[in-house]
Amino acid sequence: MKFTISRESFLQPLQLVSGAVERRHTLPILSNVLIKVSEGALWLTGTDLEVELISSIKLEGDFVEGEITVPAKKLLDICRGLSEGSELNFSVDGTKAVLKAGRGRYALSTLSASDYPNLEDWEGETEFEISCADFKHLIESTSFSMAQQDVRYYLNGMSLETEDGIIRTVSTDGHRLALCRLSYDTNALPDRQVIIPRKGVLEISRLIGDDDKLIKIQMGSNHIRVFSSDFIFTSKLVDGRFPDYRRVLPKDGDKTVLASKDVLKEAFSRAAILSNEKFRGVRLNLSSGELKITANNPEQEEAEEIVDVDYQGEDLEIGFNVAYLIDVLNALKSNSVKISLSDANASALIEDAEDGAALYVIMPMRL
Numbered sequence: 284m285k286f287t288i289s290r291e292s293f294l295q296p297l298q299l300v301s302g303a304v305e306r307r308h309t310l311p312i313l314s315n316v317l318i319k320v321s322e323g324a325l326w327l328t329g330t331d332l333e334v335e336l337i338s339s340i341k342l343e344g345d346f347v348e349g350e351i352t353v354p355a356k357k358l359l360d361i362c363r364g365l366s367e368g369s370e371l372n373f374s375v376d377g378t379k380a381v382l383k384a385g386r387g388r389y390a391l392s393t394l395s396a397s398d399y400p401n402l403e404d405w406e407g408e409t410e411f412e413i414s415c416a417d418f419k420h421l422i423e424s425t426s427f428s429m430a431q432q433d434v435r436y437y438l439n440g441m442s443l444e445t446e447d448g449i450i451r452t453v454s455t456d457g458h459r460l461a462l463c464r465l466s467y468d469t470n471a472l473p474d475r476q477v478i479i480p481r482k483g484v485l486e487i488s489r490l491i492g493d494d495d496k497l498i499k500i501q502m503g504s505n506h507i508r509v510f511s512s513d514f515i516f517t518s519k520l521v522d523g524r525f526p527d528y529r530r531v532l533p534k535d536g537d538k539t540v541l542a543s544k545d546v547l548k549e550a551f552s553r554a555a556i557l558s559n560e561k562f563r564g565v566r567l568n569l570s571s572g573e574l575k576i577t578a579n580n581p582e583q584e585e586a587e588e589i590v591d592v593d594y595q596g597e598d599l600e601i602g603f604n605v606a607y608l609i610d611v612l613n614a615l616k617s618n619s620v621k622i623s624l625s626d627a628n629a630s631a632l633i634e635d636a637e638d639g640a641a642l643y644v645i646m647p648m649r650l
Contacts, residue, residue: 284320284349285374286342293371294362296338299514300329303336304355315352317399334483335402337515350396353380361389402517407501409475415491415498417465421452422488424463424641427610429481430456437523440480445472453528459607460528460644477502478525483518533632536623541593541636544620548612550588554578555605557586564650565605570598601627602650611643
């Protein structure tokens, strides 16, 4: 096989698929990228057996069809190091892939394309189109609450649900929960829930932009696939049952706090500096029109912040992990935040005061 392509045209899809390649892997071929020339197009594939990324570009000029795998990182580093505007000549010579650019020549080791693992073919059971901006918003509004390496493996990912005219994302690590929903008016969607693993969620967020370009989402029994004009991304799904989050959404919060998101975030960030580095706890004391935030640590250092808020209920003292509070405030879009509370032992419900599409639940801490 051989082909000729400009450095820039080759670098973009190569960078894209390299995100799915695992650097340290027990299978050597998984650190390679699959390069295939077929039907006038160049196809690049990267996988770690959990996620798979395919990107293609139309070839101009002479080419010979074929396929081979080469080390992804070395190929990417070589292409990045070449001068802009370089023309690349790629060919296979025996067991080596040869890359020529200008007066440079690079011979890379190869492994047979027939040994390259592909995620098995499957049929999409649920399919819908959505803009990149809307899907990115659904992901970024909730993904920060995913668990990391939790023994409850079904928490190490994000739940994606379709339900009639709604698309919903939910994530929880057992201490906090994030939910975001989007009205889908195009057509009715079947009831479906899948769990996308953590790596799949982060890859999709990296791949899609904030524009109105449409992407197609396909959900199967074991996989989810995202089709874009630039790539095809496939991820295995987490096999498990996501917790019934509806049971933990607080419904009896009779104390409502309205405040400025930026003012709260700055106050929490300052108080967090002197919180216990391990537990990150801050104490909130609510009284009429005022919120007092206090933090201390084992070195006997203390921080106190007083913030004006819209609150008329009875006095309340409650503790929270300050990092969880800051994460939620970073995810909210408008500058007005609404916090619903009931007592010192009940979870807080936090939402955008102007738009209830996203809900956040944080469990209290004993301080």
